[in-house]
Amino acid sequence: MGICIDDGDIFNSHDVVSLFTNTPIEKCLDIIKERLKNDKTLKDRTKLNTEDIIELLQFILTTTYFSFRGQIFRQIFGAAIGSPVSAIVANLFMEWLEKEAIMTAPLDCKPKYWRRYVDDVLEIIQKDTTLKLTEHLNTIDPTGSIKFTHEEEDQGKIPFLDTLIVRKEDGSVKMLVYRKKTHTDQYLNFKSQYPLHQKLGVIRTLKKNILETSDAVYKIPCKGCDKSYVGETGRQFGVRLKEHRKDSETVKDTKFTKAKRKASTSEQHKSAITDHVAQENHVINWEGASILDKDSNAVSRRIRESIQIPKVGFHILVIRIMLPAAGKNNRCNRTGLGR
Ligand SMILES: [Zn+2]
Known part of the structure; x- marks a missing residue:
């Protein structure tokens, strides 16, 4: 990226x-009203005047009802939950807020660089x-009601959106x-009003980047539960993913009866993922596979993997390392499925 950072500055x-x-x-309605008033091409695009649009917008934004446990509630604060207009309104508010913030910032803390994506901001200060x-x-x-939290760079690195920004010497x-470790798996809400090509662009880029990543700890979710x-791999994640898929496809087609499923529990499969497919007859969400962590050192990568497993998943590898001579009796522990 074409930016430089001085010694006395941080991300x-x-x-x-x-x-x-x-x-x-x-406040949003005020901001939008101002923007519409100053919009010279508005009358070329609609027969509605500014007052009409504001009235309609106010109606949409202040009449959100939902039912919860048999009772009907009205949302009294914030952008209407589930309304496609909310993202646009929130973003217009943020445009106003950042302009104000930068303009009125005290000189000794004025950011030298400021880039925002919806609610995330990266600065050089x-x-x-x-x-x-x-x-x-x-x-x-x-x-x-709008409050910010901050995160400074750590050892010259800072996560921003889905990138890690690293300053060199x-x-x-x-x-x-x-x-991020706390990633919510939401890049862009697919139902949001971003143009479709933009959504698809985000997905394509991410997918390519993820599949070509090597030295990774990864997660593959199940569709059925x-x-x-x-798991972890030193090779390209895309290659490892293909292998998992092939392995589990060999067990997928089996028609299961209760007895057969029980019997399959004692069968040795190639990994916990094929075990899970065989025992539960669940379908794996291959498209939802993602990278949790990266480490080029195989030993520490396995440690990172073992940290992730109790948090999100099931796997036998950790115990395989700790108990190299694990026999059949250990197997129920080894395949313990966790969240
Ligand atoms: Zn499942």
């Missing part, structure tokens, strides 16, 4: 806490000014594909 990121549900609607900038950002929303910067398989 920092800010993100908004629950942007959609905290978006102040009245002077060392030791993070708190001051965060405090400043948190004063911009007049209703006080000469001040130049490189970008790697990366997924909420369990996931965790």
